[in-house]
Amino acid sequence: MKRIFFVVAIIFLGAFSKLSAQTDLVPYVNPLVGSQRSAIGYGGTMPFVTTPFGMTDWTPQTRQNKISVTSYNYDDTTISGFTGTHQPAIWMGDYGYVTIAPQIGELRTTPDSRQLPYSHQSEVARPDYYRVLLDTGSDGKIQAEVTATERCSMLRFTFPASSTGRVLIEASRPGIPGMASVNPETREITGYNPHRMDAHLGPLALPNFKGYFVIQFQQTPKAMKTYGMDDSKAESSRGAYAEFEPGQTIQLRVGTSFISVEQARENLQREIPGWDFEAVQRALRAQWNAKLSRLQIGGATDADKTLLYTALYHALLYPRVFSEYGRYYSAFDDSIHRGESFTAYSIWDTFRAENSLLTLFAPERIDGMITALLQNFKEGGWMPKWPNPSYTNIMIATHADSLVAEAIRKGFHGFDREVAWQAVYKDAMTPPDGDTTRRWLDREEHTPYEARAGLTYYKQLGYIPTDKTDEAASSTLEDSYDDWCVAQVAKALGRxxxxxxxxxxxxxxxxxxxxxxxxxxGKTSDGKWAPIGGGRDDNGNRSVSGWTEGDAWVYTWSPLHDQAGLIQLMGGVEQYDKKLDQHFSGGHNVHSNEPSHHYGYLYDFGGEPWKTQAMVRKIAEKEYSPTPGGLDGDDDCGQMSAWLLFTAMGFYPVNPASGDYMIGSPMYGEIALTLANGKTFRIQASNNSPENLYIQSATLNGTPLNIPVITWEQIQAGGLLHFVMGPKPSRWGSKWRAAPVAARPNHS
Structure with a gap:
């Protein structure tokens, strides 16, 4: 019997060896995916040239970005410059940005006046390089090229032979007290931008905050000047420019910092000490290939590979580095500290799958990312919900608790676990200031840190009443999950x-x-049911249903940790599955927003995993394509992309802090994941096709796998997860049931 098992294992591994590793995968990444509104949706992404988790991203600017508007939109026809941006998602603002614009002719300082037409036919967009031709009319075209490092960039502008070239540096916008200065001797333009677009959303004033820059030119300018610096009311933004003899190719390198101009210069010296544009670009390409090559895909078309490697690119952008060679500016106490830091955690979105994906593809970053959240806690009093780079009070619950619990569950040890306990315990037990006197409206301006809004009532009543706190029903359900996460931290620490x-x-x-x-x-404070689909308060101007970005259908299955309890409440698996059927057939599953992301996998809990297999394939086909309009909904710092990657691999972290992954339907014949421990976890789906989407049988390293679950430990051990696929549902996995969390407690 052992001999037969050995032979079978060899056959499986031999079959998988046909998947030859590709080392140059950057050409499969299309950063334009998600940058166009389409019938699928709008991802709100930009074609960033940057490193994985880069501090500053570089993108062409087709419109002036702000909250709800990104710098680049595929449907625009002009470019007004190239921006070093820190805007992480369409609904978030930018901060500390700098814009660089090539031009000829008269000086034009406003974004509208300096726009130049371009065509996508002349556009090359990759993670390591961007190039475009800007049409100046009868004078010809300016070729613009961009590459980058973690905190710096290098740009190259080739101007028409007959025209004086100008490079304009926009330090800030009207009404923003930015600064730019020129130094002809060193061929430098330096300055800073103190703008934080979403500063009004958080409780902290940060008088010391600035985004600093140093820009150095390889060629000697014939003139260097500032503009708008003497008139604070000037319509033009404040900035500077350098002019060059006609027909030159001008190279400039840019250092950015949140510490000082001197630190920006040091960052530049460390990351781009020379003037070899191609060498910088090759190094950036190598960084991306090192990450992308950890995922190998077989049985896929080039379009399929573009879909997945672009998703991996998007997922590896966030959270972004926010430290600079051993020091960082803290947007939580407005001071400089020693250590490593990250920001741009869209935690309400990313705790679901993006963070779990990073534990597989970037585990070397997890300790630093958790440490950064704990530093935020020590410096500002709480772990943040959505740092950009400070508190913004966006979204509900305290899902940093989930990130901490997941890191502990998966064995990460490079952060202070006692401080982690202090942070999650405070989230769970300390109401925010003014908890019972505020409604905690969505994106309410100039409030204290929100933490768990309505926690006072939650502790008293066992739920948050809709007549006292906004988004109360959603918060109750999500706080319950966070309580489960806090419980797991307590268990790991022996409490x-x-x-x-x-x-x-x-x-x-x-x-x-x-x-x-x-x-x-939702319930009101007197224990009555709130209007299920809406309703108004006594003034007739506020919804009191208690939901955020959803409704009762969207949130009924939201307790990620308690599906067994929900099955019990609904009267068993048949009623549970029947209600899920109604959810999907009634059009309630809105994949463009995160609360629905795990719903396709819930049939696994109800004993009908074949419905999960069909549903997740259907969602993936409908909501994603390798085109500019190929993302349904804001990518939200990689969460939309992470869902696709997990679904393609054939499993998904419904409860991310549990270390369990629910089985779906692998989308391709072969996928291999190279792990940080040197092992390889392989997924093979024999007979896989769009029609053969149903699992007929499964083995893990040759041993039958009869449940629709695999664990973190099984993945980390490496080996082969092998599926046999077919065109019709089978009973595979149907006998598995999730264990209940605990007996139902009594609450009034």
């Missing part, structure tokens, strides 16, 4: 009493189940 307390409290989600509707339903 048995705390573990039992938070485990029991994590079942507060059940207090909102309305058996008459078979759905979750």
């Amino acid at each position: 048995a009493n705390d573990y039992q307390f938070f485990l029991k409290r994590s079942l507060n989600d059940r207090n909102l189940y309305n058996p008459a509707l078979g759905l979750m339903n």
Whole structure:
């Protein structure tokens, strides 16, 4: 019997060896994906030239960015410059940015006046390089090229032979007290931009915040001047420019910093000490290939590979580095510290799958990312929800608890676990300032840090009442999951009493189940059911249903940790699956927003995994394509992309902090994931095709796998997960049931 097993294993591995590793995968990345509105949706992405997790991203600017507007939109026909941006998502603002614009002719300082037409036919967009031709009319075209490092960039402008070339540096915008200065002797333009577009969304004033820059030219300018510096009311932004003899190719390198001009210069000297544009570009390409090559795909077309490697590119952009060679500016106490830092955690979105993907593809970053959140806690009093780079109070719950719990569950040890406990315990037990006197409106301006809004009521009633706190029903359900995460941290640290307390409290989600509707339903402070689909307060101007970015259908299955409890509440797996059927057939699954991302995998819990297999394939086909309009909904710092990558591999972290992954339907014949420990985890799907999407049988390293679950440890051990696929549903995995969290507690 052992001999047969050995032979079978050799056959499986031999079959998989046909997948030859590709080393240059950058050509499969299309950074334009998600940058166009289309029938699928709008991803709000930009064609960034940057490193994985780069501090500053470089993109052409087709429109002036702001909250809800990104710098680049595929449908625009002109470019007004190239921006070193820190805007992480369309709904977030930028901060500390700098814009560089090549031009000829008269000086034009405003974005509208300096626009130049371009064509996508002349555009080359890759993670390591961007090139475009800018049409100046009868004078000819300016060729613009960009490459980058983690904190710096190098640009090259080739001007028409008959025209004086000018490079304009926009330090800030009207009304923003930025600064630029010139030094002809060193061929430098230096300055800073203190703009934080979403500063009004958080509680902190940061008088010391600035985005600094140093720009150095290889060629000697014939003139260097500033503009708008003497008139604070000037319509033009404040900046500077350098002019050059006609027909030159001008190279410039740019250092950025949040510490000082001197640090920006040091960053530049460390990262781009010379003037070899191609060498910088080759080094950046190598960095991306080192990451991309950890995913190998077989049985896929070039379009399929573009889809997946672009998704991996998007997922590896965030959180972004926010430290500079051993020091960082803290946007939580407005001071400089020693250490490593990150920012741009879209945690309400990314705790679901993006963070879990990083534990596989960038585990070397996880300790630093968790440490950064704990530093934020020590410097500002709380771990943030959505640092950009400071508190913004965007979205609900405290899902940094999930990131901490997941890191501990997966064995990461490079952060202070006692500080982590202090941080998650405060999230779970300390109401925010003014908790019972504020509604905590979505994106309410100039409020204290929101933390768990309505926590006072949650502790008293077992839920957050809709007549006291906005988004109360959604918050109750998501706080329950975070309580489960806090319980896991307590368990890992040997805090048995705390573990039992938070485990029991994590079942507060059940207090909102309305058996008459078979759905979750908000409650008012007197224990009555709130209007399920809306309703207004006594003034007639506020919805009191209690949901955020969704409704009762979107949120009923949201307790990621308590699907077994939900099955019990609904009366068993048949009713659970029937309700899921109604959810999907009724059009309630909105994949463009994150609360629905795990819903396709829930049939695994209800004993009908073949429905999961069909549903996740259907969602992937409908919501993604390798085109500029190929993302349905804001990518949200990689979460939309992470969903696709997990689904393509054939599994998904429904409860990310559990270390379990629910099985879906692998999209391609062969996928290999190179792990940081040197092992390889392979997924093979024999007979796979768009029609053969149903799992008939599965083995893990030759041993039958009869449940639709694999674990973190099984992945880390490496080996082969082998599926046999077919055109019809099978009963594979149908007997598995999730274990309940605990007995249902009594609440009034």
